Amino acid sequence: MEKKYYPTIGLEIHAELKTKTKMFCGCLNNPDEPARNASSIASAGGVKPNVNVCPVCMAHPGTLPVANKKAIENVIKVGLAIGGEIADFTEFDRKNYFYPDIPKGFQISQYKFPIVSGGHLADFDITRVHLEEDTANNKHDRGDFSLIDFNRAGVPLMELVTEPKTFDGSDEEAAKSASNFAKELQLILWYLGVSEANMEKGEMRVEANISISEDKNKLGTKVEVKNLNSFKSVEKAIKFELDRMVELLKNEKGNEIVQETRGWDENKQQTFSQRKKESSHDYRYFPEPDLPKMKLHEAFDLEKIKKELPELPVAKRARYKNDFGIKAEDIESYINDPKLADWFEAVVPFSKDIILDKKEFFRVVSNYITNDYLGLKKTNSEAKLPSVKNFAELMTMFGQGQISSRVAKDIFAEILIKDQSPTQIVEERNLFQHSINEEGLKAIVEKIISENPEVVSTYKAGKENAIMSLVGKVIKESKGSANPQMVIKLLKELLV
Numbered sequence: 001m002e003k004k005y006y007p008t009i010g011l012e013i014h015a016e017l018k019t020k021t022k023m024f025c026g027c028l029n030n031p032d033e034p035a036r037n038a039s040s041i042a043s044a045g046g047v048k049p050n051v052n053v054c055p056v057c058m059a060h061p062g063t064l065p066v067a068n069k070k071a072i073e074n075v076i077k078v079g080l081a082i083g084g085e086i087a088d089f090t091e092f093d094r095k096n097y098f099y100p101d102i103p104k105g106f107q108i109s110q111y112k113f114p115i116v117s118g119g120h121l122a123d124f125d126i127t128r129v130h131l132e133e134d135t136a137n138n139k140h141d142r143g144d145f146s147l148i149d150f151n152r153a154g155v156p157l158m159e160l161v162t163e164p165k166t167f168d169g170s171d172e173e174a175a176k177s178a179s180n181f182a183k184e185l186q187l188i189l190w191y192l193g194v195s196e197a198n199m200e201k202g203e204m205r206v207e208a209n210i211s212i213s214e215d216k217n218k219l220g221t222k223v224e225v226k227n228l229n230s231f232k233s234v235e236k237a238i239k240f241e242l243d244r245m246v247e248l249l250k251n252e253k254g255n256e257i258v259q260e261t262r263g264w265d266e267n268k269q270q271t272f273s274q275r276k277k278e279s280s281h282d283y284r285y286f287p288e289p290d291l292p293k294m295k296l297h298e299a300f301d302l303e304k305i306k307k308e309l310p311e312l313p314v315a316k317r318a319r320y321k322n323d324f325g326i327k328a329e330d331i332e333s334y335i336n337d338p339k340l341a342d343w344f345e346a347v348v349p350f351s352k353d354i355i356l357d358k359k360e361f362f363r364v365v366s367n368y369i370t371n372d373y374l375g376l377k378k379t380n381s382e383a384k385l386p387s388v389k390n391f392a393e394l395m396t397m398f399g400q401g402q403i404s405s406r407v408a409k410d411i412f413a414e415i416l417i418k419d420q421s422p423t424q425i426v427e428e429r430n431l432f433q434h435s436i437n438e439e440g441l442k443a444i445v446e447k448i449i450s451e452n453p454e455v456v457s458t459y460k461a462g463k464e465n466a467i468m469s470l471v472g473k474v475i476k477e478s479k480g481s482a483n484p485q486m487v488i489k490l491l492k493e494l495l496v
Contacts, residue, residue, distance in 0.1 A: 003214055003249075003250075004214070005212040005213065005214060005245075005246055005249070006166050006167065006168070006212065006213055006214070006215075006216045007166070007167050007171055007174040007210070007211075007212050007242050008164045008165065008166045008167070008210070008211045008212070008213065008219055008220070009164065009165055009167070009174050009175075009177070009178050009208060009209070009210060009238060010161070010162050010163065010164035010165070010208070010209035010222075011124065011160075011161070011162045011178060011181060011182070011206065011207070011208055011209070012159060012160070012161050012162075012206075012207040012208075012209065012224075013159070013160045013182060013185060013204065013205070013206050013207070014134075014157055014158070014159050014204065014205045014207075015157070015158045015160075015185075015189055015194075015195045015197050015203065015204045015205075016134060016155050016156065016157055016158075016195060016196075016197075016202075016203045016204070017071050017074045017075075017155075017156040017157070017158055017194055017195050018074070018193065018194055018195055018196060019068055019070045019071050019074070019156050020070070021068060022052075022057055022068070022133070022153075022154040022155055022156065023065075023067070023068050023071055023108070023131070023132075023133045023134075023154050023155065023156040023157070024056060024057070024065030024066060024067060024068065024108060024133060024154055024291075025054050025056035025057050025065065025066070025154055026054065027052045027053060027054050027056075027057055027154065028052045029052075029155055029156065030052060030151075031052065031137070031149075031151040031152035031155060032151075032201060049139075049147075049149035049150075049151060050149060050150050050151060051151065052151045053150045053151065053153070056154070057103075057150065057153045057154035058103055058150060058153070059103035059104040059105075064290050065108065065288075065290055065291055067092070067291055067294075068156055069299075071131060071156035072115065072131060072294075072296070072299075072300075073300060073305070074156070074158070074192070074194035074195075075115045075116060075129055075130070075131050075158050075194075076115065076116070076296065076300060076302070076305060077192045077194055077305060077309065078116065078129055078158065078160070078188065078189070078192065078194060079115060079116030079119065079129055080302070080305060080306050080309060081188050081191075081192060081309060081312055082116075082119035082120060082121045082126055082129075082188070083118070083119045083120055084116040084117060084118045084119030084126060084129060085116065085117045085118050085119075086115065086116060086296060086297070086302055087113060087114065087115055087116070087117065087296055088295060088296060088297045089113060089293065089294070089295060089296075090110065090113045090114065090115050090293075090294050090296055091110070091112075091113050091287055091288070091291070091293045091294065092108050092109070092110055092131075092287070092288040092291045093108075093109055093110055093111040093112070093285045093286060093287055093288055094106040094107075094108065094109075094285065094286055094287075094288050095107045095108075095109040095111070095132075095283045095285055096283055096284045096285075097282075097283060099135070100136075100138065100146075100148055101135040101136040101137065101138050101148055101153070102135055102136075103136065103150070103153060107132060107133060107135065108132060108133050108288055108291070109130065109131075109132035109133075109159075110130035110131060110132060111285040112285075114128040114129060114130035115129060115130055115131055115296065116128060116129035116130070121181060121184055121185060121188070122177070122180055122181040122184045122185075123165060123177045123180070123181060124162040124163065124165055124177075124181050125162065125163040125165070126160065126161070126162055126163070127161045127162060127163050128160075128161050129158060129159070129160045129161075130158075130159055131156065131157070131158055131159075132157050132159060133153070133154045133155065133156070133157060134152050134153065134154065134155040134156070134157040135152065135153060136148045136149060136150045136151075136152055136153040137149040137150075137151070137152045137202075158194075158195070160185065162181070164209065164211075164219065165177070166213075166216060166219075168216075171238075171239050171242040171243060172239060174238065174242065175234070175235040175236075175238040175239040175242070176235060178208060178234055178235070178238055179231045179232075179234045179235045182204075182206050182231055182234055183231055184313065185197075185204075186199075186204060187313045187335065187336070188312060188313065189204070191310050191311075191312055191313065191338075192309070192310065199229045199230055199231070200229065200230070202229065205226075205227050205228070205229065206227075206228040206229075206234050207224055207225065207226045207227065207228065208224070208225045208228065208234065208237065208238050208241075209222050209223070209224050210222070210223050210224075210225065210238060210241045210242060210245070211223065211245070211257075212242060212245045212246060212249070212257075220245075220257065221256070221257040221258070221259050222259055223241060223245070223257065223258075223259065223260055223261075223262055224260075224261045224262065225237045225238070225241055225261075225262050225263070225264055225271055226261055226262070226263060226274070227263070227264075228264055233264055233266065236264075236269060237264040237271060240269065240270055240271055241262070241271050244271065245257050259276070260273055260274070260275065260276055261273075261274045261275050261276070262274055313335050316334075316335060316341075317331055317335060320334065324348075324359065324362040324363075324366070325359035325362060325363065326362055326363055326366040327363075327366070329370070330366045330367075330369075330370045333369075333370050333374070339385065340369060340370075340385075342388065343369060343385055343388055343391060344365060344366060344369055346388035346389075346391065346392045347362075347365050347391065347392045347395045347396070348362075349392075350392055350395070350396040350399070351399070353396065353399070353400060354396070354399030354400055354485075356399050356485050356488070356489070357488075357489075357492070361395075361399050364395075364398070364399075365395050368395070368408075368409075368412055372409065372412055372413070372416075373385070373412075373416060376413065376416055380416075380417070382417050383416045383417060384416065384419075385416075386415040386416060386419040386420075387419055390415055390419060390420065390421060390422055391415070393421065393422050393423055394408060394411055394412060394415065394422035395408075397422060397423065397426065399485070401433060401483040401485045401486050402426070402432055402433060403426055403431055403432060403433050404433050404484075405484070407426070407431045407433070411425055411426070411431075433483055438486065438490075441474075441478065441482055441483075441486060441487070441490065442490055442494075444474055444477050444478055444482070445470075445474055445487065445490045445491060445494060446494065447477070448470055448473045448474050448477060449470070449491075449494060449495065451473075452469075452470060452473065455469050455470055456470075456495060459495060460495065467488065467491055467492070467495070470491055471484060471487050471488060471491065474487045474491075475487065
C-alpha cells in the first residue's frame with residue numbers, strides 16, 4: 001500500500017505600504033518613479049535609480065531614524081480587518097545580516113513584539129503581522145556585475161505570517177488554498193487602501209514554507225520557497241515542491257529533505273536551491289536603540305479606526321448573496337472590481353418601482369454587466385462604463401416594463417460606446433413597449449391557466465421554469481401586446 005503524506009503549508013507575505021514617505025526618513029515612497037524635483041529625469045520619461053534617497057536610508061554614519069506613523073496605522077487597519085489583536089506595547093528590532101541591498105548591515109524590523117497577533121483569513125490562522133523597512137533593489141542585468149538601486153531602501157514593508165496548515169487532501173488542494181489566501185489578502189489591502197500590492201512590481205511578495213509528513217500531527221522538514229510574484233507561481237511552486245519532497249522520501253537511496261531556502265524558476269517551472277535556511281538566532285535580534293518604545297492603545301484611537309473600516313470582501317460576498325441572489329461568479333466580479341460593484345448597486349434604489357421580482361431583476365441587471373459589458377469589452381476597445389445614472393435609467397425602464405428585453409439590450413450596447421440618455425433614445429425612436437391594460441391581461445392569464453392544468457401542476461410541483469410555457473401562451477393569446485414582466489408577475493400571483 002502506497003504511503004500517504006500530509007502536506008503542510010505556512011505563508012509569509014510582504015506588502016509595500018502606501019505612504020507619502022519612507023518608513024524612517026522623509027524620502028518619497030515611490031521607488032518606481034523619478035523624484036518630483038528631478039525635472040530633467042521626468043521629462044526624459046525614464047525611471048532614475050537612487051533619486052529618492054537621503055543619508056538616513058543610505059545609512060550614513062550618525063543619522064537617526066524616525067518612525068512613520070501612517071505606516072503603523074496601516075498595519076493596525078490590516079490587523080483589525082483580519083480579527084487580530086492589536087498590541088498595546090510594541091517596539092522595533094535590529095535584524096542583522098550582511099547583504100549588498102542592506103546598507104546598514106541590519107534591517108529595522110520587529111521580533112518579539114509585533115503590532116498584530118492572531119487573526120484569521122481564508123483557510124489560514126494568522127500568527128503575526130509586523131512592520132519593517134524594505135531593502136534596496138539589486139540589478140543583475142549588466143552581465144558580469146550587479147548594481148544597486150536604493151530608491152526602495154526604507155520603504156514601509158508589512159510582513160504577515162500564517163500558522164502552518166496541514167491538509168488532508170491532495171497537493172493541488174494545498175497549493176490552491178495558499179494561492180486563494182494570497183488573493184484574499186491582496187483584496188483586503190486594496191479595500192483598506194493601504195497597499196497597491198502589485199505582484200508584478202514586487203509590491204507584494206509571497207514566500208511559502210512547505211513540508212510533508214506521514215504523521216498528520218507531526219511536521220516534516222521545512223523548505224522555504226521565496227519571492228513568488230504571481231498567484232500562479234504560488235500554486236505551481238508549492239505543487240512542484242510537494243511532489244519533489246514525496247519523490248525524495250520514496251527514493252530507496254536514502255535521500256532526505258534538507259532545510260533550505262529555494263527559489264522558483266519560471267522558465268523551467270521548478271524550484272532550485274539557494275542557501276541553507278537561517279533560524280531566528282542567526283539574525284541576532286535586539287531592540288533598536290535609536291527608536292522609542294510605542295504604546296499603540298494610547299497613540300491611536302482603535303475604536304475609531306475600526307468603525308471607519310470599509311465593507312470587506314467577506315461581508316460584501318454575504319450581502320450580495322443574501323440581498324441580491326446573484327451568481328457566485330458574478331459576485332466575484334464585483335469583489336475584484338469595486339467600480340463594477342458601484343455600477344451594479346446604482347440600480348438597487350430603483351428596484352422598489354419595478355414589476356419584476358426583485359431578485360430576478362438583480363440577476364438580469366448583473367447579467368447585463370458581467371455578460372454583455374465584459375463580453376463586449378473583450379472585442380471592442382471603445383466599450384466603457386456609461387454613467388451610473390444612464391445605466392440605472394435603462395434598467396429601471398426595463399424593470400418597469402416600459403421597454404422590451406430586446407430594446408434594452410440594443411440600447412445598452414449603444415451607451416457602452418457613446419454614453420447618452422436611454423430615455424431620450426427610446427422617445428426619439430418610439431421604442432416604448434405598448435401593452436394592454438392590467439385588467440384585460442389578467443383575464444387572458446386566467447384563461448390560459450384554466451386551459452393548461454398539466455403545466456400548472458408541474459409548476460406547483462416545484463419546476464419553476466414551467467411558468468415560461470404559460471408566458472408564451474399568454475403573449476400569443478394577446479397577439480404580442482402583453483408585457484412579459486407583467487405576465488410573469490400576474491402568473492405568480494394567481495398560481496399560489
